[in-house]
Amino acid sequence: MRVVSGLTWLLGCQLVGEVVVHALDAPVPGPVVGMVVLLLVLLVRHPPEGSSVHQAADALLPHLQLLFVPAGVGVVVYGAVLRQDGPAILVALVVSWLLGLAAVGWTAQLLTRERAG
């Protein structure tokens, strides 16, 4: 029953998120707004550690990688036949990914140090 209760909270927050996105025509997905909604619920209700929401999250999140497998399979199956500029895309992707990672990591770390010091 606790699994059902926890999942109901998660899906309920997702539904609220979907409704908000639809009503405001917001440029973010329903589940991301649902994440904010659940955060607000947790802040207001203060459920104790081990509540049904905690249990559902702790059951799902360790297996987050499983949930991306079907999308990844689609990339490989379609990717092989997609376009001839594959190498250009791949190089741009890897370099841009690296630059983005460094930019965020260094900016955040630098500003943290300066404030601490």
Add this chain to the structure above:
Amino acid sequence: MSWFLSHPLTWLVATLLAYRLGVHLRDRTGHPVAQPVLVGVVLLAAALVLLDVDYATYAEGTTIVTFLLGPATVALAVPLHRQLGRLRGYALPLVAGLLVGVVVSVGSAMLLVRLLGGDELLARTVAPKATTAPVAIALSRTIEGVAPLTAAIGITAGILGAVAAPTVLTWLRVREHRARGLATGAVSHGIGTSRMLHEHPVEGAFSGLAMGLTALATSLLLPLLVPLFLR
């Protein structure tokens, strides 16, 4: 045999087994490339190609797995709530880091593609690659890119993060847990977050947060950035 290969359960069970094998390899070898998502994708893609099964059949069987991405994304609020105290006094690094990240991710991808001989359409297509798949697809449509290709590039960026982000961040001397999480979520969205949840609770929480905020910031800034980097 064809009855068996077109049954939805076949592919659901195969996906779960390939994932379990991936988890087993990760736990046994500890090698960064042994990520369950990568092992699962490689095995299943090879099986589909070798057995000549079309992706639609596979996708139908695994609908329930993909469906769970919604509640799992909502569930990221739980690790974030547990680390909420670490957000205090962190507004400036958070906002500045993520804004710089959006500009660098979008700008460098667009400029590099043009530099390597890609056309304007390809530059539009790669622009939203750092955002989570549903946002990337919607944004690609808005700025007139090729949406399915954007999704494929974004998912590849995610898998790259799951495999390499912790190692590369250590090379880059980014050691602070919050910064490591933010950087990964900002360039590798949910797939990168799935790795960081296994690395450290703070890194997982901040990666999930970065995924959400990057999606929001990219949605707002992209219409301004695309014309800027296309000139």
